[in-house]
Amino acid sequence: MKRILVAPLNWGLGHATRSIPIIQALIEEGYEPVLASDGAALLLLQKEFPSLTSIELPSYNISYSKKRKNFRYKLLKVSPKLIKAIRSEKKATQSIVESMGIDGIISDNRLGICSKKCPTVFMTHQLNVLSGSTTWLTTRIHHYFIKKFDACWVPDLKEDHNLSGKLGHSNSLDCPITYIGPLSRFSKDSVEIKYDLMVLISGPEPQRTLLEDKLLSELKHYPGKIVFVRGVLEQEKTIQMKGLITIYNYMTSSLLEQTINESAVILSRSGYTTIMDLAKLNKKAYFIPTPGQYEQEYLAKRLTDLKLVPSCDQSEFSLDKLNEIPQYKGLSFPATETDFKALFASLF
Known part of the structure; x- marks a missing residue:
């Protein structure tokens, strides 16, 4: 070998x-x-x-x-x-x-x-x-x-x-x-939708924590069911509840695949790997690029201009921004x- x-x-x-x-x-x-x-x-x-x-x-x-x-x-x-x-x-x-x-x-x-x-x-x-x-x-x-x-x-x-x-x-x-x-580790599965919104966060500090704090503050008034993945790798997986928000510190690949499939909309950074994963699963999303990271800002703007995924700067995000999502097609790519x-x- x-x-x-x-x-x-x-x-x-x-x-x-x-x-x-x-x-x-x-x-x-x-x-x-x-x-x-x-x-x-x-x-x-x-x-x-x-x-x-x-x-x-x-x-x-x-x-x-x-x-x-x-x-x-x-x-x-x-x-x-x-x-x-x-x-x-x-x-x-x-x-x-x-x-x-x-x-x-x-x-x-x-x-x-x-x-x-x-x-x-x-x-x-x-x-x-x-x-x-x-x-x-x-x-x-x-x-x-x-x-x-x-x-x-x-x-x-x-x-x-x-x-x-x-x-x-x-x-x-x-x-x-x-x-x-x-490339994506995931496969699309036709399952029942359990969550109205899934939040995926990861990336270097301090921006990961800044976004987490902002979203938890904004989303406490969200009318639907939310699953929130903080993207913090620790020895043990933890789960906590805040109202209608279920918060995980991280998920294994199998659970993450299942939960994305079970979620109607994904709110996340516009990292390229996230884009590949969501395209593989044909998901609708909303992107908040990491402030100052030109790559994510470019990808978010490009997908917004193509009418695929709406996006905004981190400082501009508010709960009502999610109302824009139905106007966009969502992500997909040809089966390869x-x-x-x-x-x-x-x-x-």
């Missing part, structure tokens, strides 16, 4: 959750996945795959600013720390490859998980990294790192009917690019099947 190191970025839970179908496919095709990440992302994968070997990587320790206008400055300020973390994970990768006999690497946006001793893949939906007036620079830096890998996988469709828009489509990257189709056998065989 060939050992494949799978290493998602710990920046919210999206990178880890979209790695789940990749890990499952590796197991089904006879490979031995080795999991590597840090923080909540690693904990999530350990809960999903308790029998697999897992390794803790150096942490990027990314946090967001409280104010949108300070977002870019905050990232610039922590750049030396990011560079140090990338160097540390690159050193760790060499040790892991040699000590564990790794035959291939799949890195989801971890820039330093690269080696010349085995085939390497960089998975990302961001061929263009949006940062306002400095987009050209952040994109160029990203391309510099991607070109160190043997291949780049984009979890989207190459055609015009796609989910990532200009984020995942570029003509300037000099690296073999394969569009592997949208990724040929994982051929995809893996082409590299590993």
